[in-house]
Amino acid sequence: xxxxxxxxxxxxxxxxxxxxxxxxxxxxxxxxxxxxxxxxxxxxxxxxxxxxxxxxxxxxxxxxxxxxxxxxxxxxxxxxxxxxxxxxxxxxxxxxxxxxxxxxxxxxxxxxxxxxxxxxxxxxxxxxxxxxxxxxxxxxxxxxxxxxxxxxxxxxxxxxxxxxxxxxxxxxxxxxxxxxxxxxxxxxxxxxxxxxxxxxxxxxxxxxxxxxxxxxxxxxxxxxxxxxxxxxxxxxxxxxxxxxxxxxxxxxxxxxxxxxxxxxxxxxxxxxxxxxxxxxxxxxxxxxxxxxxxxxxxxxxxxxxxxxxxxxxxxxxxxxxxxxxxxxxxxxxxxxxxxxxxxxxxxxxxxxxxxxxxxxxxxxxxxxxxxxxxxxxxxxxxxxxxxxxxxxxxxxxxxxxxxxxxxxxxxxxxxxxxxxxxxxxxxxxxxxxxxxxxxxxxxxxxxxxxxxxxxxxxxxxxxxxxxxxxxxxxxxxxxxxxxxxxxxxxxxxxxxxxxxxxxxxxxxxxxxxxxxxxxxxxxxxxxxxxxxxxxxxxxxxxxxxxxxxxxxxxxxxxxxxxxxxxxxxxxxxxxxxxxxxxxxxxxxxxxxxxxxxxxxxxxxxxxxxxxxxxxxxxxxxxxxxxxxxxxxxxxxxxxxxxxxxxxxxxxxxxxxxxxxxxxxxxxxxxxxxxxxxxxxxxxxxxxxxxxxxxxxxxxxxxxxxxxxxxxxxxxxxxxxxxxxxxxxxxxxxxxxxxxxxxxxxxxxxxxxxxxxxxxxxxxxxxxxxxxxx
Ligand code: BGC
Numbered sequence: 001x002x003x004x005x006x007x008x009x010x011x012x013x014x015x016x017x018x019x020x021x022x023x024x025x026x027x028x029x030x031x032x033x034x035x036x037x038x039x040x041x042x043x044x045x046x047x048x049x050x051x052x053x054x055x056x057x058x059x060x061x062x063x064x065x066x067x068x069x070x071x072x073x074x075x076x077x078x079x080x081x082x083x084x085x086x087x088x089x090x091x092x093x094x095x096x097x098x099x100x101x102x103x104x105x106x107x108x109x110x111x112x113x114x115x116x117x118x119x120x121x122x123x124x125x126x127x128x129x130x131x132x133x134x135x136x137x138x139x140x141x142x143x144x145x146x147x148x149x150x151x152x153x154x155x156x157x158x159x160x161x162x163x164x165x166x167x168x169x170x171x172x173x174x175x176x177x178x179x180x181x182x183x184x185x186x187x188x189x190x191x192x193x194x195x196x197x198x199x200x201x202x203x204x205x206x207x208x209x210x211x212x213x214x215x216x217x218x219x220x221x222x223x224x225x226x227x228x229x230x231x232x233x234x235x236x237x238x239x240x241x242x243x244x245x246x247x248x249x250x251x252x253x254x255x256x257x258x259x260x261x262x263x264x265x266x267x268x269x270x271x272x273x274x275x276x277x278x279x280x281x282x283x284x285x286x287x288x289x290x291x292x293x294x295x296x297x298x299x300x301x302x303x304x305x306x307x308x309x310x311x312x313x314x315x316x317x318x319x320x321x322x323x324x325x326x327x328x329x330x331x332x333x334x335x336x337x338x339x340x341x342x343x344x345x346x347x348x349x350x351x352x353x354x355x356x357x358x359x360x361x362x363x364x365x366x367x368x369x370x371x372x373x374x375x376x377x378x379x380x381x382x383x384x385x386x387x388x389x390x391x392x393x394x395x396x397x398x399x400x401x402x403x404x405x406x407x408x409x410x411x412x413x414x415x416x417x418x419x420x421x422x423x424x425x426x427x428x429x430x431x432x433x434x435x436x437x438x439x440x441x442x443x444x445x446x447x448x449x450x451x452x453x454x455x456x457x458x459x460x461x462x463x464x465x466x467x468x469x470x471x472x473x474x475x476x477x478x479x480x481x482x483x484x485x486x487x488x489x490x491x492x493x494x495x496x497x498x499x500x501x502x503x504x505x506x507x508x509x510x511x512x513x514x515x516x517x518x519x520x521x522x523x524x525x526x527x528x529x530x531x532x533x534x535x536x537x538x539x540x541x542x543x544x545x546x547x548x549x550x551x552x553x554x555x556x557x558x559x560x561x562x563x564x565x566x567x568x569x570x571x572x573x574x575x576x577x578x579x580x581x582x583x584x585x586x587x588x589x590x591x592x593x594x595x596x597x598x599x600x601x602x603x604x605x606x607x608x609x610x611x612x613x614x615x616x617x618x619x620x621x622x623x624x625x626x627x628x629x630x631x632x633x634x635x636x637x638x639x640x641x642x643x644x645x646x647x648x649x650x651x652x653x654x655x656x657x658x659x660x661x662x663x664x665x666x667x668x669x670x671x672x673x674x675x676x677x678x679x680x681x682x683x684x685x686x687x688x689x690x691x692x693x694x695x696x697x698x699x700x701x702x703x704x705x706x707x708x709x710x711x712x713x714x715x716x717x718x719x720x721x722x723x724x725x726x727x728x729x730x731x732x733x734x735x736x737x738x739x740x741x742x743x744x745x746x747x748x749x750x751x752x753x754x755x756x757x758x759x760x761x762x763x764x765x766x767x768x769x770x771x772x773x
Contacts, residue, residue, distance in 0.1 A: 040365075042368070042369040042372045042373070043300075043304075043306045044306060044372070044373075044376055045219055045274060045306040045307045045373065045376055045377065045380070046219035046220075046376060046380055047219075048219070051376060051379050051380065052376075054379055054384070055372050055375045055376050055379060056372070058123070058125065058375055058384075059368060059371060059372060059375065061123055062123065062371070064353075064354050064357060064364065064367070065097065065354055066096060066097065066122070066123060066125075067367050067368065067371045068097070068349050068350055068353040068354055068367065069092065069095070069096060069097030069098055069099060069350060070099035070125065070370075070371045070374050070375065071099055071336075071341060071342050071343060071349045071350075071353070071367070071370050071371065071374065072092070072097060072098055072099055072100075072342070072343055072347065072349050072350045073098070073099060073100040073101065073102060073130070073310065073342050073343065073344045073345060074089045074092065074093075074098055074100075074101055074102075074345055074347075075101070075102050075103045075313075075345050076089075076101050076102065076103045076104040076105075076109065076113070088347075092350060093113060093116050093117065094116060094120065094121070095121065096117065096121030096122055096123055096124070096125065097350055098117070098127060099125075099127070099128060099342060099374055100127060100128040100129070100130055100174070100342065100374075101113055101127055101128075101129055101130070102129065102130035102131055102132075102174075102176075102344075103131060104129055104131075104171075105131065105170075105457060106170075106171075107170060107171045107391050107392075107393055107396060110129055110171040110172075110390075110391060111171070111388065111391050113127060113129075114126060114127055114129075114387050114388060114391070117387075118387045125375070125378070125384075126378055126383035126384060126387035127383075127387075128173050128174055128229075128374070128377065128378055128381070128383070129171060129172050129173050129174065129390075130172070130173065130174035130175070130176060130231075131167060131172045131174070131175060131176075131456070132175065132176045132177065132454055132456070133163050133164070133167045133172065133175035133176075133177060133213075133228060133456050134175075134176075134177045134178075134179065134193060134454035134455075134456065135147065135159070135163070135452070135454065135455070135456075135579065136159065136162070136163050136166075136409070136455065136456055136458055136579060136580070137163050137166035137167040137170065137172070137456040137457055137458075138166050138170075138400050138401050138456065138457050138458055138459070139162060139163075139166060139400075139401050139405040139406065139408075139409050139458070139579075139580050140409070140450075140451040140452075140455050140456065140458035140463065140579035140580045141159040141162075141163070141408075141409050141412045141413075141579045141580075142412055142413055142416040142452075142576050142577065142578045142579050142582075143192045143193070143452040143453070143454075143521075143557055143576050143577045143579075144178070144179065144192070144193050144194060144195060144205075144209075145183070145191055145192045145193070145194060145195065145196060145557070145558075145576060145601065145602065146192075146416040146417075146575075146576025146577065146578065147159065147412055147416050148194075148195035148196055148201070148205050148601045149196075149416050149417075149418050149574075149576070149598040149599060149600060149601050149651070150412065150415035150416050150597070150598055150717075151201070151598075151599055151601075151693045151715060151717050152415055152717055153204055153205065153207075153208040154208070155408075155411070155412060155415065156205055156208045156209055156212065157208040157209070157211055157212040158212065158408060159212065159408060159409070159412055160177075160178070160208070160209045160210075160211075160212025160213045161212040161213070161215070161227075162405050162408060163175070163212075163213070163228075163456070164212065164213045164214075164215065164226060164227050164228040165226040165399050166399055166400055166401075166405070167228055167456070168224075168225060168226050168227060168228055168390055169225070169226065169390070169392070169395045169396040169398075169399035169400065170396050170400075170457075171390045171391045171396075172228065172390070173228065173229055173381050173383070173390060174228060174229040174231065174275070175213055175228045175229070175230060175231065176231045176233060176277060176310075177209065177213065177230060177231065177233070178205070178206055178209035178210060178213070178230065178232065178233075178268065179193040179194050179233050179234065180194060180195070180202060180203075180205075180206040180209075180232055180233070180264035180265055180267070180268055181193075181194050181233070181234055181237070181238045181239035181261075181264075181279075182194070182196075182197060182198075182199060182202055182237075182239050182240070182260055182261050182264065183196060183197060183239045183602060184197045184239065184240075184602075184612040184613070184614045185239070185241070185244040185611055185612045186244070186530055186558045186559045186560075186602070186604075186605060186608075186611055187243070187244030187245075187526050187527055187528060187530065187558075187608070187611060188239060188241055188244040188245075188246065188526060188558075189246065189453075189520065189521040189522050189523065189524070189525030189526050189527070189557065189558065190238070190239065190246065190521070190522065190523060190525075191239070191521070191557070191558050191559075191602060192452060192453060192454075192521040192522060192557030192558060192576075192577070193453075193454055193522070194239065195264070195601055196600075196601030196602040196648070197601065197602050197603065197614040197615070197616070197648060198601065198614075198615075198616065198648065198712050199259070199260050199261075199263040199264060199616075200263070200711065200712045200713060200714075201601060201712060201715070202263070202264040202267075203263045203264045203266070203267035204267070205264075206232065206264040206265075206267040206268040206271065207267050207268070207270070207271040209230070210230045210232070210268050210271040210272060210273045211271055211272075213227065213228045213229075213230040214227055214228065214229065214230050214272060214273070214274065215227035216272075217271060217272040218272060219272070219274070219380050220380075222274065222377070222380040222381050223380060223381065223382050225389065225390060225395070226399070229274045229275060229377060229381065230268075230273050230274060230275070231273070231274075231275040231276065231277050231310065232264075232265050232268035232269065232273045232275070232276045232277070233276065233277035233279070233312070234277050234278070234279030234280065234281075234288070234312060235265050235276050235277065235278055235279055235288060235294065235295070235299065235309075236250075236257065236261060236262060236265060236279060236283060236288055236294055237250040237252060237257055237261040237262075237279070237281065237283055238250070238279035238280065238281050238288075239261070240252050240261060240281075241281055244526055244611070245526055246280075246523060246524045246525075246526055247280045247281060247524075248281065249281060249282045249283075249285075250281050250282065250283045250284075251284060252283070252284070254740075254744055255705060255740060255744075257283065258740040258744065258746075259739050259740050260616075262298075266303055269299075269303050269304075269305050273307065274307040274308075274377055274380075275307050275308050275309065275310055275377070276299065276305065276307065276308075276309050276310075277309070277310050277311070277312055277344075278291075278294075278295060278309055278310070278311050278312060278315055278335075278338075278340055279312060279315075280312050280315055280318065282322060286324070287315075287318070287319055287322045287324060288315075289311050289312070289315040289316055289318070289319055289334075289335050289338065289340055290319050290322075290324050290325070290331075290334035290335055290338050291338055292337065292338040292339060294338075295309055295338045295339030295340065296338065296339040299339065300339065306373070307373060307377070308341040308342060308370065308373035308374050308377065309339055309340050309341045309342070310340070310341065310342040310343075310344050311335060311340045311342065311343055311344045311346065312344060313344050313345055313346075314344070314345055314346045315335075315340075315344065315346070316328075316331050316332060316335040316340065316343050316346045316348045316349070317331060317346040317348055318331075319331035319334055319335065328346075328348045328351070328352065329348070329351075329352040329355070329356065331348055332348040332349055332351070332352040332353055332356060333352070333356050333361050333362055335348070335349075336349065336353060336356075336362050336366060336367070336370070337361075337362060337366070341370035341373055341374060342370070342374065353367065401580075406580070406581060409579060409580050409581040409585075410581040410584045410585045410588070411585070411594075412579075412581075412585070413575075413578040413579065413581050413582055413584070413585020413586060413588075414585040414586075414588045414589050414594035414596075415594070415597055415598060416575075416576060416578065416585075416598050417573055417574065417575050417576075417578075417585070417586060417589050417596055417598050418573070418574040418596070418598035418599065418600055418650075418651040419571070419572070419573055419574075419589075419596040419598070419651055419652040419653065419654075420562070420566070420572040420573070420574055420604075420646055420650075420651070420652070421566060421569065421570070421571055421572040421652070422570075422571045422652055422654075423570045423571065424549075424570065425654070426509065426549050426551060426570045426571045427551060427571050427573070427589075427590065427592075427654065428589070428590060428591055428592025428654055429479065429509065429590060429591060429592070430591065430592055431473075431474060431477035431478065431479060431591060432477070432478055433478065433479060434478040434479070435478075435479055435480070435507075435508040435509055436479075436480040436481075436482065436506060436507045436508050436509075437470075437474075437479060437480070437481050437482070437507055437508065437509050437510070437511055438482050438483075438484070438500075438503040438504045438506070438507035438509070438510045438511070438548075439466075439467055439470060439481055439482070439483045439484075439511050439513075440483070440484055440485070440486045440500045440503065440504065440510060440511070440512045440513075440539070440543065441485070441486055441487070441512040441513040441514045441536070441539070441553075442485060442486070442487055442488045442489045442513075442514060442536065443466070443489070443513040443514055443515055443553075443555045444465070444466050444467050444483065444485070444511075444512070444513040445465050445466070445467035445468075445483065445485065446465055446466075446513075447460060447461055447462070447463045447464070447465045448460045448461070448463075448518070449489075449516075449517060449518040449555065449577065450463035450464075450465070450518075450555070450577060450578055450579060450580075450582040450583075451463055451518065451577060451579055451580070452518050452521070452522075452557055452576070452577025452579070453518055453519060453521055453522025453523070453525070453557060453577075454522055455518075455579070458579070458580060462580065463579065463580050463581075463582055463583075464580070464581055464582055464583035464584050465582070465583045466513050466553065466582065466583045466586050466587070467483060467583065468583045469582070469583025469584045469585070469586055469587030469588075470511075470583070470586075470587045470590065470591075472584075472587070473584075473587040473588070473590070473591050473593075474591070482503045482506060482507060483503065484496075484499045484500040484502070484503040485499075485500070486499070486500030486512075486539045486543075487500075487535045487536055487538070487539045488535070489515075489516070489517050489533060489535075489536070490517075490533050490535060491535050492535035492536075492538060492539055496539075497538065497539055497542045500539060500542070500543065501542050501543065501545070501546060504543050504546045504548050505546050505548070507548060508548070508549075509548065509549050509550075509551065510543055510546075510548050510549070510550045510551065511550075511551045511553065511590065512539075512540060512543065512550060512551070512552050512553065513553040513555065513575075514532055514536045514539075514540070514552060514553070514554060514555070515532065515536075515554045515555035515556040515560070516555065516556040516557060516558075516560075518557070518577055520556075520557065521556070521557020521558050522557065525557075527558075528608065529608065530558060530559070530560050530561045530605075530608055531560065531561045531564070532554075532560065532565070537564070540552070540565070540568070540569075544568055549570040549571075550568075550569050550570055550571075551569070551570065551571040551572075551573065551590075552565055552569045552571070552572050552573070553573045553575050553586065554572065554573070554574050554575065555575050555576065555577055555578070556574075556576065556577075557576070557577060559600075559602050559603065559604040559605065560604070561604075561605055561606070561607050561608060561645075562604060562645060562646075563606050563607060563645055566645055573586075573589065573590075573596075574598075574600075592654060592688075595653050595654045595655060595688055595689065595690040595691070596651065596652065596653050596654065597651070597653060597690065597691035597692065597693070597717065598651050599649050599650060599651035599693045599695075599760065600646055600647070600648055600649060600650050600651060600760075601648065602614075602648065603615060603644035603646070603647055603648050603761075604644055604645045604646040605644055605645060606640050606641065606643075606644065606645045607640060609637070609640070610637075610640065610642070610644070613644050614648070615644075615647055615648040615649070615709075615710055615761035615762070616648075616708035616709070616710055616711050616712075616761075617708060617709060618706050618707075618708060618709070619706065619709050620635040622634045622635050623635060624636040624642050626642075626643065629641055629642065643762065647760050647761045647762040648712075648760065648761040649693070649695050649712075649758070649759070649760035649761045649763075650759075650760040650761070650762070651693075651760075653686075653688075653690040653691070653692065654686070654688045654690065655684055655685070655686030655687065655688040655689070655690040655722060656684075656685045656686040657682060657683065657684055657685060657686075657690075657692040657720070657759065658682070658683045658685045659680050659681065659682050659683075659694065659757055659758070659759065659765065659766055660680065660681055660683075660766065661679075661680055661681040662678065662679070662680040662756075662757040662766035662768055663678070663679050663680070663768070664676050664677065664678050664679075664755070664768055664770055665677040665679075666770075667769070667770045667771065668770065668771055668772075668773050669732075669734060669737070669753075669770060669771070669772045669773070670734060670772070670773065671734055671747070671748040671749065671750055671772055671773070672734050672748065673734060674733070674734045675731050675732060675733040675734070676731075676732050676770065677729060677730070677731055677732075678696060678729070678730040678731075678732060678755065678757060678768075679727055679728065679729050679730075680694070680727070680728055680757040680766060681725050681726070681727055681728075682694055682718060682720065682725060682726055682727075682728055683720070683723075683724070683725035683726075684720035684721060684722055684723060684724050684725070685723075686722060687722045687723075688722055689719070689720070689721045689722055690719070690720065690722075691717055691718065691719045691720070692717070692718060692720070692759065693715055693716070693717045693759075694715060694716045694717075694718060694728050694757060694758075694759075695712060695714075695715045695757075695758050695759065695760065695761070696712070696713050696714035696715065696730045696732070696755065696756070696757055696758075697710045697711060697712055697713065697755065697756045697758055697761065698710070698711055698713050698732070698737065698753060698754065698755045698756075699711065699753065699754045699755075700737065700739075700749070700751050700752075700753055700772075701751060701752040701753065701754065702751045702752060703739070703741065703749045703751050704741045704742050704749060705739075705740075705741050705742055707739065710756070710761055712761075713730075713732060713736055713737075713755075714730045714732070714736075716728050716730075728757070730757075732755070734748045734772070735748065737753070737772060748772060749772065750771070750772050750773050751771065751772055752769070752771050753769070753770050753771055753772060754767055754768065754769055754770075755767070755768050755770065756768075
């Protein structure tokens with residue numbers, strides 16, 4: 001017998017009494033006006049009538065309090081990212097008043113809690129277990145910002161899939177990922193968690209990661225034992241925080257919101273994401289958590305989202321300090337009426353929603369619709385059929401850190417690394433080179449920092465230090481390695497520097513691994529100085545004094561200001577936080593076993609004063625001439641260029657590539673239903689096989705609203721043998737060129753256009769004119 005049928009029998013009497021009571025109360029208070037209703041009509045996520053029927057058969061057994069319990073999530077008190085608001089966790093669990101628990105990180109713990117929910121409560125509704133599985137669960141992949149630099153969507157899909165396999169095998173059903181916030185501000189520590197500054201690339205990555213976690217586009221794949229329910233976050237514009245300060249307001253026009261910040265959330269929804277998270281920040285005066293326009297009008301009515309919305313951690317309670325709710329009860333009212341279906345850890349729903357319904361401030365219909373969406377997901381995950389189905393120690397063992405996962409992680413590291421500079425082809429250092437190499441720096445023999453922030457259950461002691469990667473790589477070869485730490489991340493001494501300098505003097509080449517502590521990025525980790533910490537800089541200056549060539553590997557969760565390093569180092573390798581296989585993947589690049597193919601997804605500033613800096617900026621009425629950057633009443637700086645140190649899309653390889661013969665098949669495109677085909681030849685002009693990312697940019701010169709000076713519209717990562725050339729083909733449709741104009745409608749406008757088939761955003765070669773009519 002199905003669980004819900006069984007419950008129906010036992011719960012029948014209670015239910016009829018409760019619903020009658022609720023009806024009486026509602027009619028006494030008067031129904032809330034339609035504006036306060038979350039969604040008039042419930043739309044199922046799966047569109048499966050059988051499941052809808054099962055959902056309703058449970059819903060009708062539930063008391064109002066039990067319904068509100070389903071809309072409540074608590075943290076199991078392990079690692080929390082904020083204050084835990086309720087100490088009544090256990091009693092809520094025992095009364096069947098919890099819908100979801102997160103951070104319950106062990107099969108045993110999950111089994112214990114699930115058993116209480118299913119076997120010891122009146123209705124026995126299973127709990128949904130969540131966790132922040134962001135860039136791996138136990139096998140940790142490079143931080144998402146780094147991984148996006150691979151521009152390899154299939155790889156990103158696969159790493160999300162592996163993360164899901166590991167986590168689901170450990171009893172987790174739901175991940176709060178992917179984070180798809182556009183990040184244009186390197187001060188903001190959470191840039192590490194997204195895919196950078198571009199809405200087009202961000203949308204593609206969002207899609208790949210959702211499909212990776214959920215196992216496909218449809219609701220059906222959620223039933224697999226190796227997939228996770230995904231959560232697109234943080235809706236919306238969390239990355240637009242003023243001054244880069246976490247949780248700060250996003251003050252931005254609807255124009256920028258729609259054209260730049262919203263597309264990746266929409267892409268996550270189009271890829272079938274089952275849940276969305278409301279962001280902490282306000283947008284133009286209204287916190288997202290209380291924002292009906294955002295969470296209902298745009299998310300549900302305009303985009304057709306049919307999953308459920310969870311608040312961020314105590315995001316509902318925070319409506320009080322935000323200053324839009326007079327107390328937590330009022331906060332609960334605002335949030336539920338805006339469209340937040342589940343309260344993450346704040347305990348506001350469980351405490352106040354029943355009263356609010358009774359007072360007529362919240363409709364029971366909107367509660368029912370929220371609960372339906374939550375129950376539906378539990379059905380899709382198979383939890384009603386077998387609440388223990390994800391709990392199998394044997395499967396967990398088999399599905400954790402397998403050799404194949406390790407190989408994928410190693411490849412992910414190598415392809416995320418971005419080679420920013422390589423004078424005199426100092427890299428790679430081949431095994432036959434016979435060189436003595438001095439390995440120096442605080443992050444050279446470090447494993448603790450490698451996983452970066454949001455690293456799931458990744459064992460920080462198990463990550464492979466760069467030192468180990470290089471030692472194993474060059475073992476038995478003619479390359480001789482010597483090591484001196486030189487400094488910690490934040491401190492050094494004259495003695496340590498002298499030791500490093502002495503090692504450097506004995507070497508032909510220096511490789512220094514430097515950068516940030518892993519917890520200098522991530523949540524609430526904002527920096528106003530993004531240069532290397534002074535002790536590391538001191539060490540680099542001393543090494544420079546030896547006159548030996550220096551390769552600097554930087555590990556960081558954000559773009560750093562590398563202006564000094566760009567001038568003074570011979571090679572720069574941006575390695576982000578690379579995860580479990582960090583040392584191996586980086587050693588593959590250093591030794592030339594992997595030819596770097598990473599390209600930046602976020603601009604590197606010349607100094608912090610340029611931030612926010614991004615390639616798809618507006619021209620202004622007084623644009624700076626980049627060939628002659630005089631500042632006379634132009635939109636420039638007195639003391640630096642307006643260009644970044646390294647632009648979006650930029651990265652070198654051990655070979656070089658050329659693009660030529662760019663052509664389009666026609667010069668005029670209609671505003672609707674038309675397309676042009678763009679072709680170009682890409683050639684590997686060097687002597688090493690390699691991969692490059694061919695990037696298609698456009699610009700609309702005249703429109704009803706100003707348009708960015710460049711916009712990415714397509715890319716292809718292609719492999720070319722030394723000397724080989726290939727034709728690349730892009731199709732550009734009228735829809736690809738649509739944008740939100742003055743009327744906030746998305747459409748394609750007539751106008752003169754340019755396009756570029758380029759190697760990065762500042763590459764103006766292969767320019768072609770065309771027009772839209
Ligand atoms: C973060 C979310 C995260 C949640 C749960 C919050 O502080 O903003 O991204 O999913 O905590 O850990």
